[in-house]
Amino acid sequence: MVRFSTFFVSTIAAVSVSAQSSTEAEYAIRKTSDFYTSALDLRREVEQINDLSCLLYTLFKTGPLARVIPVLDRITANFVETYQTVVTFEPLNATIPADEAAGREIDGFVAKGTIESTAAFNRQTQASTLNLCTVPGLATGIFTSLTNLKIAARPFFYEVRNFVPARAFEIERNLNFFMTAIDGAIAAAQSVVDT
Numbered sequence: 753m754v755r756f757s758t759f760f761v762s763t764i765a766a767v768s769v770s771a772q773s774s775t776e777a778e779y780a781i782r783k784t785s786d787f788y789t790s791a792l793d794l795r796r797e798v799e800q801i802n803d804l805s806c807l808l809y810t811l812f813k814t815g816p817l818a819r820v821i822p823v824l825d826r827i828t829a830n831f832v833e834t835y836q837t838v839v840t841f842e843p844l845n846a847t848i849p850a851d852e853a854a855g856r857e858i859d860g861f862v863a864k865g866t867i868e869s870t871a872a873f874n875r876q877t878q879a880s881t882l883n884l885c886t887v888p889g890l891a892t893g894i895f896t897s898l899t900n901l902k903i904a905a906r907p908f909f910y911e912v913r914n915f916v917p918a919r920a921f922e923i924e925r926n927l928n929f930f931m932t933a934i935d936g937a938i939a940a941a942q943s944v945v946d947t
Contacts, residue, residue: 776841777858780915783834784861787827787908791868794823798872809890817890824897827869831901831908838911844918859919859926862912866926870933873898877936895941902934 800816808815876894909927913920 776838776915777844780834780838780841780858780912781861783830783838784858784865784912786830787834787865788861788868790823790827790830791865791872794820794827795868795872795875797823798875821893821897824894824901828897828901828904831904835904835907835911838915841915843914844916857919858912858916859922862909862923862926866930870929873933873937877940891941891944895938895945898934898938898941902931902938905930905934 797816797819801820805815805817809817906927909923909930913923913927916923
């Protein structure tokens with residue numbers, strides 16, 4: 753009877769831990785998916801910047817230049833919320849096969865978000881897209897948003913990496929790509945602020 757009780761309690765505990773891991777994994781999947789979606793938005797807005805963008809922003813406060821800062825700030829808020837929550841999670845012992853089969857792996861969303869955001873940052877470093885006319889505060893606003901995002905990025909990537917140790921190498925490699933690209937965008941924005 754004692755053995756049965758011990759087995760029963762152990763089984764309940766294992767199921768409870770498994771359910772908790774699944775809930776935590778689902779949260780991380782959702783938040784990294786949000787990163788990817790916002791990174792797609794950022795790339796789309798940056799790629800739409802052209803000679804008319806300054807005029808649209810100056811006259812009507814519309815167009816892609818008006819939308820870049822809110823998207824950057826949305827990614828920053830997502831990063832902060834994610835790392836503040838994920839830091840409380842126990843690391844996953846392995847990736848979840850069902851999620852991988854469905855293309856919903858955490859590291860996959862991190863990688864795709866990194867690809868899209870670094871493409872946006874790299875485009876922002878080109879003088880033709882970041883010569884933000886002479887609108888007061890625009891270059892400063894973009895510089896500030898990029899800087900805030902950079903500050904939030906490292907803990908985001910680290911906590912996601914710690915949560916999915918089986919994919920630590922891939923996630924850290926994406927962090928390096930992200931930081932290199934955002935540093936270039938920050939430097940480009942800083943050069944506009946300083947002129």
